[in-house]
Amino acid sequence: MEKPSVTQRKRLKLRARRLTRRMLPFVASLFMATPLASPVANSTAAGMETKMPTAKALQNAFFNQRLHDLYSDLQVEQQGLRFDVFEKAVTGYFNLKNDGKLNDKQLLTVVDFTLPSTEKRLWVLDLNSKQVVFHTLVAHGHNSGENVATNFSNENESNMSSLGFYVTQAEYTGKHGRSLKLEGVDEGYNTNALIRSVVMHGADYVSEEFIRQNGRLGRSLGCPALPMDMHEQIIETVGNGTCLFLNGNDTSYSSKYLNEDVAMSSLLGPNQMI
Template sequence: MEKPSVTQRKRLKIRARRMLTRRVLPFVAALFLATPMASPVSKSMAHASDAPTRMPSPDAMRAAFFDQQLHDMYRDLSVEQQGLRYEVFEKAMTGYLNLEKEGKLGDKKLLTVIDFDLPSTEKRLWVLDLASKQVVFHTLVAHGHNSGENMATNFSNENESNMSSLGFYVTQGEYIGKHGRSLKLQGVDEGYNTNALMRSVVMHGADYVSEDFIRQYGRLGRSLGCPALPMDQHAQIIEAVGNGTCLFLNGNDTSYSSKYLDQQVAMNTLLSNNS
């Protein structure tokens, strides 16, 4: 019998930890929600053991509950099998909850995630319905011409850079432009994508976003910075996500930071939503 590789062993350990966490955390979370503060241990109970019994702090319980809820959502959406990594999903959800707390989002419970850490030959856009826990769309998406060839490695907020811009966006209204039906995007991460409207960085369809183009050229075509979509899906996606939904564009840039990645705000918002 073949010995499992180091990678396989690591994956098995991670899965085992997740299974243990999923069994224990619901009880801890329920205890926290039902009992805000643990009552003092009586003297008679204290004598029963030399080691004092310590309850997790409220902050630790909130963090555990938040982590459990996000892992459950990730599992229910079944996006791991589609290539959406948990760490990207976690960032996207954290930003979504922060934007929701600020009142920047509409009533649609949709979250769009684009992962430019993946090559253009892979489907790297997901539209997630957080209410029904379903993947509404999973498809190809192009990056900016100067961001890279098959892989997007360079990002910019500058006008005429022809690069994609990382971070969180809130979708605006649609219009008919030179690319036909298009959707305006308002960047909300200062210094990273706040010039999106001025740069006309929008969602639109493009014939260079297709499996046929990949077969011919080995990669997708590239835009001037827009997240361009397949022609046979762009209208449906624009209609679904328009007017006040969250878009998160992830990429490999260690300098990227966002005030919307405040986990404390996200935890409080999620707890409020579940109360």
């Protein structure tokens, strides 16, 4: 029998590694599903059967592992971005991507208004290179709260921030200088953003110096206002079709873009779906 060539052996090893990586989450799920406290024989004797995880459960486990891997690679936990917020943001990103609403930059901007304004609570993430492009301060609306945003609204002249998913639009020059239009896509939560002129712009009251003098950032009329020394770079980077997610303490918030099945299909690909 002819011996395999070096190239063939390398291909076989590569396939084996890929198969191993794909099977690890499934094996872990099987392991977790097996009772450790009692032998299989005892369970059978007692008339009990060990339930094997369903294909859907294995798929969910694999999806969750991929999300945790991405979260770990980005190293955002050390910067204060909680996994549950990250998970919602990424789920929405893939849903919007699936709907054809985003460009090909693979950028995701996350703002977590559960954090106080004195903390850096805006992240611009490159999901392709797995890098944090920007991590900075961001202001919330004047009527949303003092140091922490607790109230949100979609109403015109409410002077509050609006939660949910946005798709960035074109930039323009207005009363705040270089600014970026935002289209809210969550019905009932932020769809009046364009009418309200809720945009990204720079502001003097978004700075460490303002925090030292006042104990918190200044507040906008509902816009996610940025530091003056960074707003132009951020606007140029995220404009024209990237995803923005504003998270906050509002238990009533819901979104059709938090469909995990759609996100799962996009992240895992057809070969790893049921």
